[in-house]
Amino acid sequence: MSILKRVPWVSLALVLLSYSTLGWVISETRASMFVWVVTVVAILILIVTLTAPWPKMTYYYSIFLQSNTRSFGIAVLAAFLFFIMIAWFGVFLDTLLILSATILVRIDFQRAGLKGGVAFLTASIFSLGGLALGALIYKFIYSQIPLT
Structure with a gap:
């Protein structure tokens, strides 16, 4: 079976669309290069986290929970993130x-x-x-239409 037949195209299209909305929103705010x-680094970290084998991930997570102080810090951070x-x-x-x-996408790749x-x-x-793509579409649309 060819690798092109095993690729989950629907899932990849959903990823393309969801990340293009993120690019649109960031372009809309006129964000700096930083x-x-x-954003690019965070996306790559997210993808690496999802594509890493689970035994490695449990090892890295166990480092955070080795002591009571670290566990308390993680609980406080989780409560803060819940508030956000x-x-x-x-x-x-x-x-x-x-x-x-x-x-x-990760599940479909694993299944394939x-x-x-x-x-x-x-x-x-x-x-x-x-x-x-989201950033380019935003730039193309709003460079053609004057906002005034």
Whole structure:
């Protein structure tokens, strides 16, 4: 079976669309280059986290929970993040959409039997391509129509 037949195209299209909305929103805020770089790094970290094998992830998570002080710090951080989630519910829903689409791609790649490196590379290309596509569409639309 060809690798092109095993690729989950529907899931990748969802990733492309969800990340293009993120690119649109960032372009709409006229964010600096620093925000773009942080966004790209965060996307790559998310994809690496999802494509890493689970035994490695449990090892890294166990480092955070080795002592009571670290566990307390993680609990306080989780409570703060829950407060942020409630306060900025719209942003949370957008983030949840992006996270869900990325997890769906990971599950489909795993079901298709593709290796982690191929999954990371393909998901990265579609995610960053969607981010750039959203920014380009925003620039194209609003450069043609004067706002005044």
